Amino acid sequence: MTSPLDHPAILTRLAEGAGLPALDVFGPQVEFLTMIEDGSNEVCVMRGVIPPGVTVPLHQHDDFEDFYILAGGHQVLVEEGGRLEWRDAQAGDYVRVPGSVPHAHRNLSDRPAVDLIITTPRMGRFFKEIGRPVGAPPPTPEEVTRFVHTALRYGYQLGTSEENAAVGIDLPAFNL
Template identity: 45%
Template sequence: MSKVLDVMGPRIQLVTDLIENKDYSLMKAEVPAGVIVPVHSHDDRETFVVLTGELEAFTEDSWKTVKAGETVDIPGDVKHAWRNSSNETVTLLVVSTVKMGEFFNEIGRPVDTVPPGPPSLEVLQHFVEVAIAYGYWLGTPEDNASIGIKLG
């Protein structure tokens, strides 16, 4: 398995080799307590299996609590968000496209190199630039506020 990458809060580890495997990307993810993934969408389908803990998933205009043993399947181009309101880290398996694995590989930083605290402006700008280059949609602060996420 590859190194663990920090993706501005969530930690991702690519399980499948992106060079050898071109069919899908299997990832292990950890979402620490209090971490929020703002509303976004992309053409990549994602399937999440919660292994430990519970977190909230926003899809199709509502929030749903997802617990260990449950699955969330998000088709491409569906706006979605995540938040871990619990006091424990949630562990997930994520199945998506090779493109999504490559995206995480490009924006992620090895966890042992990430300083504590929020990401710098430079890190945020890099994330936005790469997301746009991949054709991904990122919600505005207003989009996030409309579903109960306050940014900043």
């Protein structure tokens, strides 16, 4: 199977999508541009879309994540001088999130934000495990519980409701 990156025009098409199956990862959507199953990839490359109004809550994990913003923009919560601060990221910006650093994303605009995401194959496996079909109904409490348990199994730390509220993120209430 050839990768979409084998096509010379892929960088001009990534903002619109590579035509690959996408997964909803609890708000954002990802398309895998490199395969993670064959074991030969040292990184996982995805096209990510954060729809308007979607927030990725505060979290951290050992895996690095690099984001090159292809289209639109969003805010990234990063640690600066021991404090968490929101920074605007627009098309053409590159955001590096080292492993074990708390971070979050939110798209406050009326347009989707499209990123090229470079991370570890382990992070790709996590996304595949928790991913749902694009267009699926909102997650049930059982699906949220499965997400939380999967994140913990991977060693990911999810921010509490209080930690999220402290940085301006209001989490929906679920009975977990």
